[in-house]
Amino acid sequence: MAGAVGQPLERADGASKVTGAARYTADLSFPGMVYAALAQSPIASGRLVGLDATEAAAMPGVLQVLTKDNVPRLAPCPILLGEEGHIHSAGQSFMPLQDDRIFYSGQPLALVVAVRRETALAAAARVRLTTEGAPPAAELADPRIPEFDPLDRWEDRQEGGRGDLALGLADAAVGIDATYVTVLQHHNCMEPHATVALWDGDLVTVYDPTTWVQGMQRTIATWFGLPDDHVRVVQHFVGGSFGGKGPAWPHVALTTLAARLVRRPVQLVLSRRQTFEMVGHRPRVEHHLQLGATGDGRLTALAHYALTHSSPFDGRVVAPVTKTSRKLYACPNVLTTYRMKHLNLAGPFTMRAPGEAPGLFALESAMDELAYALNIDPVALRLANDTTTDPDNGRPWSSRSLARCFAAAATRFGWDRRAPHPGSMRRGDWQVGWGTASMAYDSRTVPTAARVVLFNDGRVLAESATCDQGTGSYTVFPQIAADALGVPVERVRFALGDSAMPTAPISAGSMTMSSVGSAVQAAATRLRGQLLRLALEDADSPLKGAMPATIDAVDGVFSRRDAPQWRDPFVAILARRSLDHLEATGQVKPVPTEDKYSRYSFGAHFAEVLVHAESGELRLGRYVAAFGAGRIINPRLAHSQLIGGIVWGIGMALSEESRLDTRLGRVMNASLADYLVPVQADIPEIDAFFVDEADPDLNPIGTKGVGEIGTIGSAAAIANAVFHATGKRIRDLPITRDKLMA
Amino acid sequence: MQPFSYSSPADPRVAMAEAAVPGAEVLAGGTDMMQLMKEGQRSPRHVVDINGLPYRGIAVTAEGIRIGALTRLSEAAEDQALRQGWPVVVEALEASASPQVRNLATMGGNLLQRTRCLYFRDWATPCNKRQPGSGCPALDGQNRNNAVFGGSDRCIATHASDLAVALVALDTLVLTEGPNGPRRLPLADLHRLPGDSPQVETVLQPGELITALVIPASAAARRSRYLKLRDRASFEWALVSAAAGIDLDTGGNIREARLAVGGVGTKPWRLPRIEQALIGARLSPEALRPVAELAGEGARPRNGNAFKVELMKRAIVRALLAAGEVT
Ligand SMILES: Cc1cc2nc3c(=O)[nH]c(=O)nc-3n(C[C@H](O)[C@H](O)[C@H](O)COP(=O)(O)OP(=O)(O)OC[C@H]3O[C@@H](n4cnc5c(N)ncnc54)[C@H](O)[C@@H]3O)c2cc1C
Numbered sequence A: 001m002a003g004a005v006g007q008p009l010e011r012a013d014g015a016s017k018v019t020g021a022a023r024y025t026a027d028l029s030f031p032g033m034v035y036a037a038l039a040q041s042p043i044a045s046g047r048l049v050g051l052d053a054t055e056a057a058a059m060p061g062v063l064q065v066l067t068k069d070n071v072p073r074l075a076p077c078p079i080l081l082g083e084e085g086h087i088h089s090a091g092q093s094f095m096p097l098q099d100d101r102i103f104y105s106g107q108p109l110a111l112v113v114a115v116r117r118e119t120a121l122a123a124a125a126r127v128r129l130t131t132e133g134a135p136p137a138a139e140l141a142d143p144r145i146p147e148f149d150p151l152d153r154w155e156d157r158q159e160g161g162r163g164d165l166a167l168g169l170a171d172a173a174v175g176i177d178a179t180y181v182t183v184l185q186h187h188n189c190m191e192p193h194a195t196v197a198l199w200d201g202d203l204v205t206v207y208d209p210t211t212w213v214q215g216m217q218r219t220i221a222t223w224f225g226l227p228d229d230h231v232r233v234v235q236h237f238v239g240g241s242f243g244g245k246g247p248a249w250p251h252v253a254l255t256t257l258a259a260r261l262v263r264r265p266v267q268l269v270l271s272r273r274q275t276f277e278m279v280g281h282r283p284r285v286e287h288h289l290q291l292g293a294t295g296d297g298r299l300t301a302l303a304h305y306a307l308t309h310s311s312p313f314d315g316r317v318v319a320p321v322t323k324t325s326r327k328l329y330a331c332p333n334v335l336t337t338y339r340m341k342h343l344n345l346a347g348p349f350t351m352r353a354p355g356e357a358p359g360l361f362a363l364e365s366a367m368d369e370l371a372y373a374l375n376i377d378p379v380a381l382r383l384a385n386d387t388t389t390d391p392d393n394g395r396p397w398s399s400r401s402l403a404r405c406f407a408a409a410a411t412r413f414g415w416d417r418r419a420p421h422p423g424s425m426r427r428g429d430w431q432v433g434w435g436t437a438s439m440a441y442d443s444r445t446v447p448t449a450a451r452v453v454l455f456n457d458g459r460v461l462a463e464s465a466t467c468d469q470g471t472g473s474y475t476v477f478p479q480i481a482a483d484a485l486g487v488p489v490e491r492v493r494f495a496l497g498d499s500a501m502p503t504a505p506i507s508a509g510s511m512t513m514s515s516v517g518s519a520v521q522a523a524a525t526r527l528r529g530q531l532l533r534l535a536l537e538d539a540d541s542p543l544k545g546a547m548p549a550t551i552d553a554v555d556g557v558f559s560r561r562d563a564p565q566w567r568d569p570f571v572a573i574l575a576r577r578s579l580d581h582l583e584a585t586g587q588v589k590p591v592p593t594e595d596k597y598s599r600y601s602f603g604a605h606f607a608e609v610l611v612h613a614e615s616g617e618l619r620l621g622r623y624v625a626a627f628g629a630g631r632i633i634n635p636r637l638a639h640s641q642l643i644g645g646i647v648w649g650i651g652m653a654l655s656e657e658s659r660l661d662t663r664l665g666r667v668m669n670a671s672l673a674d675y676l677v678p679v680q681a682d683i684p685e686i687d688a689f690f691v692d693e694a695d696p697d698l699n700p701i702g703t704k705g706v707g708e709i710g711t712i713g714s715a716a717a718i719a720n721a722v723f724h725a726t727g728k729r730i731r732d733l734p735i736t737r738d739k740l741m742a
Numbered sequence B: 001m002q003p004f005s006y007s008s009p010a011d012p013r014v015a016m017a018e019a020a021v022p023g024a025e026v027l028a029g030g031t032d033m034m035q036l037m038k039e040g041q042r043s044p045r046h047v048v049d050i051n052g053l054p055y056r057g058i059a060v061t062a063e064g065i066r067i068g069a070l071t072r073l074s075e076a077a078e079d080q081a082l083r084q085g086w087p088v089v090v091e092a093l094e095a096s097a098s099p100q101v102r103n104l105a106t107m108g109g110n111l112l113q114r115t116r117c118l119y120f121r122d123w124a125t126p127c128n129k130r131q132p133g134s135g136c137p138a139l140d141g142q143n144r145n146n147a148v149f150g151g152s153d154r155c156i157a158t159h160a161s162d163l164a165v166a167l168v169a170l171d172t173l174v175l176t177e178g179p180n181g182p183r184r185l186p187l188a189d190l191h192r193l194p195g196d197s198p199q200v201e202t203v204l205q206p207g208e209l210i211t212a213l214v215i216p217a218s219a220a221a222r223r224s225r226y227l228k229l230r231d232r233a234s235f236e237w238a239l240v241s242a243a244a245g246i247d248l249d250t251g252g253n254i255r256e257a258r259l260a261v262g263g264v265g266t267k268p269w270r271l272p273r274i275e276q277a278l279i280g281a282r283l284s285p286e287a288l289r290p291v292a293e294l295a296g297e298g299a300r301p302r303n304g305n306a307f308k309v310e311l312m313k314r315a316i317v318r319a320l321l322a323a324g325e326v327t
């Protein structure tokens, strides 16, 4: 019988979302709940010198106006990321409403609590603020702003290298030396951030669409000086995160604080504009690339120097753009560096494929330039530098399907019909361009726990403190539990999003499937073992005394493989013991640091663009991409992730940019009307697929992540296609019409 | 949003009287007004909802076509007579906003929608239009969507409506009614240039309501097209747009042309000089381009919108060629 794993099941939560039954944090309501609204700084740098809340406080229905002068101090919380022992999720080290300093435009300076949302918003607008400003630091290229080395690192350093770069460049027959720019972007999930806090004595429950309930739990505990178990964080639905809902941002602290002070449940919902101001962004990165190659296309030198920014108060890496440049291709002489500047923006944070999406735009654009300089087919150039080991550490790849992805996608795309010269393909008034790029992305599995419970009516509950940010957790983990336990998938329900559940990591870095899935499988397998032991040791069981290895579990029934008429249903086993349920937990352990393998997923993108010869109008014609991502648990949902990821790449390539007024330090297009995510009409038919890849060395379930791989490399494939169509190399994103006309 | 009182009178005279009181605002579809109120750009003390007034419907008349001010954009876009006789209008509507917005937004409200200038829409920045005298950060700031024609050193905000571009090309009349009685004025005269007082956008008097639009019929109106260029394929205002209508002589040359451009002017921007210069021109890129070249005269581009001048010329050529293909 076919198992549930590998079936293209529809989303378990789909109907509830399209009918509106799913309740997001902003939909929640509790008896006595009141509403908060923020008064914010119009300037990006300076001090708050006066605050007059008289008028606001006097408005009927206003309960309290929180300011730096009347709130208790919160304890600081560490903001490490990707480091050993990183258990907190504070989005930034700076907490507003604690002193008079202003570091970013839109910084909260007061919080109004009122019995109605409308009153709170109206009152917040009437808090009179007097600020004293200094010109903000907002321009990354400004030479007056000093550079510094990253203060907090990821597990893999951004700086590194091998060989002798100068020698490699000197040896090269052909070189490329160019700077590429990936720009400030915001996550723009549909669901805005929202928080509800309810205190009960010294215990607090916080509802928030965070993708890491336990990180937020520990962060709130730290801020408020409470034991962890006094804080519970709950979330059932996350309306998109793309990284931005990973952390506990300051508004979570302020809402929790407000609820404590007014002694009522308090809800705060951020406006769209506020989500541009205080809940993370993808920072701008200037990538200086140097490539050198022999005449037949083998790389002799590769350098990737990154310059990016952090907030005035932190210096952690959230866009690890250089690491994969050391790993993707065989090249003896490599150097990567990473420098930062403090700008007057709130804390940046990871955004879908935070390192590789910007990083591979630069690297894969440079590779394309190299292919033209060498007069070599861009696919052939990449294959000429393929490698069976990770050149950064010498370990073999657990699997690497790069060449197979190129072969499969090139065939479907019809790449062999490409006329190599820029501007040489045309369709009526439209110039046609074909471009390609490689994809490479870390595949991670991190320590995680899950619990699986079998009830005496045959229902099964699996749970872990993870989230479903629209990615399919509610659907896929039952598939894994069902097969491991031997029950029909319809009988399994998955619960998530409660810090009281078994430990789960932040849902980010495309590691949820591998980590939570492995833990669910471990728990379900253990539960099945316990259940089988109960049967085999039970004199009343038809299976009494049989060898465990000879027993199958199908449809919630154990049976002897050699004599299937001897069977014992799970519910019967529990009934004979008078158990109302049986449960087991399972863990996945950390990968040992002295690991044998490097684990990455690989893929290949192919894009067709059409550029109108007269108006410069740009359209995507077709898109084909292939990926190797290990075992695919649910092909329908995995495919959706690929498509969604590619759509993100299209937005990054063609339209998305948070446009700063550098004089004001303010994002000016902070709305969905002006920050241009792609619309349906921008998206061509996308043929995205997986090549078969079995990789038992990844983790117990053999999966790689699929949430980010669509995005990585796609902007480069499009930019490369634009060059092929027009002969114009656009090195700074997004590729807007004005750049094509210049 | 600040607290306000609300009324929805059925009698036009009551509506006009209420709307004339300082601090009152008129609400039609509300697709722009509600945004302005939520984001604090407008804080009316009283809101007069005019949806109960008898200003809805479309009729073909001796003059042309008459469209009530409260007619929804979607209703107008679906009207067969309008599509037959004035296709540029239907195309401008279809290229506007989204189906959901068009179901709510009205023809009158569309002409009076406020600019999309990023600073006008942001409470935290100065803006002469929103806060007279506070300054114009768009002049040297993020002005990609600001105007190159008709600006002053106080304001360079574009008039964002697509519909108005198509209508102004076709000599549309605006019918109004106010405390001082009814009047008919050319759409070209409805909006003012910003000059020293960008906060005053139209010639409408307090309490004066738009009741209907009248678009004259003509051969050029029948043979007309709207071309809209933007940074994404839909759901965005124009970077540059062009509304073109032409009448051809028996030799296939232009006998009469109507031309207006969007995304570039502080009001719907008609190009009468180009219309004149087009008379007798052949419908080919080679013949049209030199004429389109003239459209750049008088442009005052800024750092972020200079590309619009060239883009506009290309849009003009394409829109004229497209109009020539209308049968
Ligand atoms: C997401 C989005 C995208 C959009 N995209 C486009 C686009 O691509 N192209 C485009 O052209 N437009 C676009 N719009 C604007 C939209 O077309 C206008 O908001 C709409 O047409 C305004 O009409 P309304 O009836 O909703 O006006 P309201 O918002 O009710 O009113 C707008 C203004 O007109 C005044 N008013 C309304 N009716 C009258 C009247 N009869 N007499 C006197 N004053 C009146 C109001 O007082 C107010 O000042 C978009 C809007 C949104 C929300």
Ligand code: SF4
Pocket: B115, B117, B118, B119, B120, B126, B127, B128, B129, B130, B135, B136, B137, B138, B139, B146, B154, B155, B156, B157, B198
């Ligand atoms: S261009 Fe006009 S609307 Fe824009 S900031 Fe200047 S004054 Fe305000």
